[in-house]
Amino acid sequence: MSVPSSVPAPSGLTGTDFLAAQRANRRRTRWLLTILTLIAAGLGALIGAVLTFEGGTAEDAFQALIGPAAIGGALVFALASTIWSGITLAFGDRMLSGIAGAKEVTREEEPQLHNIVEEMALAAGLPKPRVLVIETEVPNAFATGMRTSRSAIGVTRGLLKTLNRSELQGVIGHEMGHIGNLDTRYMTAVGVTVGLIAMVSEIALRSMQWGGMGRNRSSNSDSKKGGGQAILVILLIVLAILAPIAAKLVQFAVSRQREYLADATSVQFTRNPEGLIGALEKLTQAAKPFPGVSGATQHLFIVNPLRQFSSRAWALFATHPALEDRIARLRDLR
Amino acid sequence: MDTSTWVVIGIVVAVGLWLMMTYNRLVAGRNQAKNAWSQIDVQLKRRHDLIPNLVEVVKDAMGYEQETLKLVVEARNAAVKATGPAEIGRAEAALTAATTQLFALMENYPQLKANDNVMQLQEELTATENKISFSRQFYNDSIMGLNNMVQSFPANLIAGMFGFTEMPHLDIPESERAVPKVNLR
Numbered sequence: 001m002s003v004p005s006s007v008p009a010p011s012g013l014t015g016t017d018f019l020a021a022q023r024a025n026r027r028r029t030r031w032l033l034t035i036l037t038l039i040a041a042g043l044g045a046l047i048g049a050v051l052t053f054e055g056g057t058a059e060d061a062f063q064a065l066i067g068p069a070a071i072g073g074a075l076v077f078a079l080a081s082t083i084w085s086g087i088t089l090a091f092g093d094r095m096l097s098g099i100a101g102a103k104e105v106t107r108e109e110e111p112q113l114h115n116i117v118e119e120m121a122l123a124a125g126l127p128k129p130r131v132l133v134i135e136t137e138v139p140n141a142f143a144t145g146m147r148t149s150r151s152a153i154g155v156t157r158g159l160l161k162t163l164n165r166s167e168l169q170g171v172i173g174h175e176m177g178h179i180g181n182l183d184t185r186y187m188t189a190v191g192v193t194v195g196l197i198a199m200v201s202e203i204a205l206r207s208m209q210w211g212g213m214g215r216n217r218s219s220n221s222d223s224k225k226g227g228g229q230a231i232l233v234i235l236l237i238v239l240a241i242l243a244p245i246a247a248k249l250v251q252f253a254v255s256r257q258r259e260y261l262a263d264a265t266s267v268q269f270t271r272n273p274e275g276l277i278g279a280l281e282k283l284t285q286a287a288k289p290f291p292g293v294s295g296a297t298q299h300l301f302i303v304n305p306l307r308q309f310s311s312r313a314w315a316l317f318a319t320h321p322a323l324e325d326r327i328a329r330l331r332d333l334r
Numbered sequence: 335m336d337t338s339t340w341v342v343i344g345i346v347v348a349v350g351l352w353l354m355m356t357y358n359r360l361v362a363g364r365n366q367a368k369n370a371w372s373q374i375d376v377q378l379k380r381r382h383d384l385i386p387n388l389v390e391v392v393k394d395a396m397g398y399e400q401e402t403l404k405l406v407v408e409a410r411n412a413a414v415k416a417t418g419p420a421e422i423g424r425a426e427a428a429l430t431a432a433t434t435q436l437f438a439l440m441e442n443y444p445q446l447k448a449n450d451n452v453m454q455l456q457e458e459l460t461a462t463e464n465k466i467s468f469s470r471q472f473y474n475d476s477i478m479g480l481n482n483m484v485q486s487f488p489a490n491l492i493a494g495m496f497g498f499t500e501m502p503h504l505d506i507p508e509s510e511r512a513v514p515k516v517n518l519r
Contacts, residue, residue, distance in 0.1 A: 111454065115461030122373060123468035125366070125476070165460075269468070 036193035036250070039243050040081045041074040043200045046236045048073025053232055061228030081196050088192045089146055089185060102132035102142075102154040113160065116169050117153055120176040123269035129153045129179060136290040139163070139283050142300040143175035144184050151179045156290070162282050170266055170276030171283075174302055177265030183258045187299055190254055194247040201240040248317075255299045255319045263326055273330045280330075284323045356483075356492045363480040367501050370473035377465040378413070378426060384462060385410045385433065388455045392436075395443050402439055406432045419502050430463060477501045 045065065052069035053061065064070060107114045114131055121128040129145060132154035139159040145151025153175045155168075163171065178184065267273045283303045290305065298306045299319040320326075389403050396403065409425070409432040416425035437456065446452045481500045484493040492498075 112457055112461075115457065115464075119461060119464045119468050122377075122465050123471055125370065125472045169464075269471075271471075 036190070036197060036247055037078050037081045039247060040193065040197050040200055041078040043197070043204055043239060043243060044073035044077030045070040046232070046239060047204050050232050050236055053229060056228040058227050058231050061231045064232065077200055081193055084196055085189050085192045088188055102134045105131055105133045112165070113155065116172045119169065120172045120269055124176050124180045126176065126180055133157060138288045138290045138305070139286050140305050141171050141175055141302045143178040144300060145179050146185050148179055158286070162286065163279050166272060166275035167279035167282070169270055170272065171279045171302055173266030173269040174262045174276060176269065177262035178258065181258065181261055181265065183262065187255060187258065190251050194251045197247045198244040201244045204236055204240040252317055252319055256321045259320050259326065260329060263330055267330065277327050277330050280323060280327060353492060356489050357496060360483060360493055360498045363476070363483060364498060367473065367476040367480050370469060370476045373469040374466060374473060377462055377469055381459065381462045381466065382410060382414050384455060384459050388459060391452050391455060392440065392446060395446055396439065399439050402436055406436050433459060474503055477503055
């Protein structure tokens with residue numbers, strides 16, 4: 001069976017929403033990475049200032065925030081964030097498909113699955129991704145790939161058993177939407193930076209403990225100069241506690257928007273919202289954790305395999321929008 | 335050199351860059367459309383290859399449906415011979431209608447459902463027909479982008495200069511997609 005061997009450059013055309021979404025996605029990835037890198041750099045600056053602060057008034061403390069040690073700290077963390085993201089973007093997809101415990105299947109083993117993946121690749125004008133199966137009865141599916149020319153779509157055995165052809169087509173269309181919109185790349189870059197901010201905050205809180213205690217002793221001997229130190233420490237505590245939460249919320253918000261976009265992209269490919277609606281209903285009823293899924297990979301799946309977020313109370317912390325919202329938006333597409 | 339010379343040089347460079355970029359976008363658009371068209375072609379050929387196989391495996395079981403089988407084979411042969419987008423579109427639509435009718439009739443023969451060979455061929459044909467329509471969808475999207483550039487100012491100046499022309503939409507009207515009706519006049 002012949003499939004496109006190379007993806008035509010979409011740069012020449014602006015005719016489809018899909019290609020415009022790709023460009024917007026790339027642009028937002030850069031913006032988000034910049035913001036998150038700035039948060040990490042801010043933490044670095046504060047740590048640098050706290051570590052080298054020799055005691056003094058509030059004014060001295062603010063001076064220290066723009067001093068050489070603070071700038072050095074900021075540069076170190078900005079650089080670390082950039083390098084780490086770069087490394088993960090270059091090698092990340094292998095790690096992720098390894099975690100989920102998925103095995104590649106041949107055309108002879110799963111002809112219909114291969115056919116549907118080929119159909120959706122044609123609809124998207126993208127090269128055919130590798131086709132993987134996870135041997136578990138829980139129905140679910142995921143997509144991974146740092147670039148459209150080297151991507152993979154995985155489904156569970158349970159999914160193949162539960163869904164009919166058009167429902168399976170809707171799910172594969174959703175995953176192909178993730179690949180075309182470069183969502184794996186996006187979410188990996190975001191995840192890496194969020195992880196870095198969490199780590200930096202942890203380091204900040206610890207370094208403040210022993211750094212702060214050392215200074216405390218010296219300020220005891222000269223207690224009049226303690227004001228500036230206290231301000232820096234409080235600033236650092238606040239930032240070290242808030243930054244990881246803020247970064248996490250940004251990550252979840254981005255993840256939910258990507259799900260909506262992939263749902264819409266699926267319908268754009270299949271022109272059949274009923275398939276995806278039916279699939280989502282079946283998938284959510286049967287969603288359960290299965291071996292190989294962790295917090296690090298939950299956002300890759302079409303329905304969250306770890307937690308059910310049907311209630312609005314947890315909406316801010318959900319990787320996926322509530323099912324009824326997804327179905328409501330799909331019905332709007334009819 | 336005075337300021338006005340520099341301004342003229344700047345304008346010439348800017349126009350040159352725009353010319354280059356517009357030309358490259360037109361080339362990329364035309365290649366994407368051609369690639370999409372060749373995909374449709376590949377899938378149409380595959381369907382032409384699959385249909386005789388399916389007819390072969392079902393013809394014994396479907397003894398009373400010789401008329402439908404004959405229609406399918408005739409539609410297939412007409413589609414193989416068709417040339418040009420308009421004729422191909424019509425012939426393939428007729429073929430789709432014929433195979434749809436065949437699939438519907440096959441529902442009446444449970445022994446076919448139990449035959450792995452038949453089920454496999456049916457899946458391949460279904461997939462191929464889907465691939466044809468998805469390729470056509472992508473082709474039409476690609477064409478729209480190219481045609482927009484060929485028609486709109488100022489890209490149309492470049493397009494005219496280098497011989498980029500509009501490419502035809504590949505539409506199969508709903509009326510032609512339906513099973514042909516017998517005309518009782």
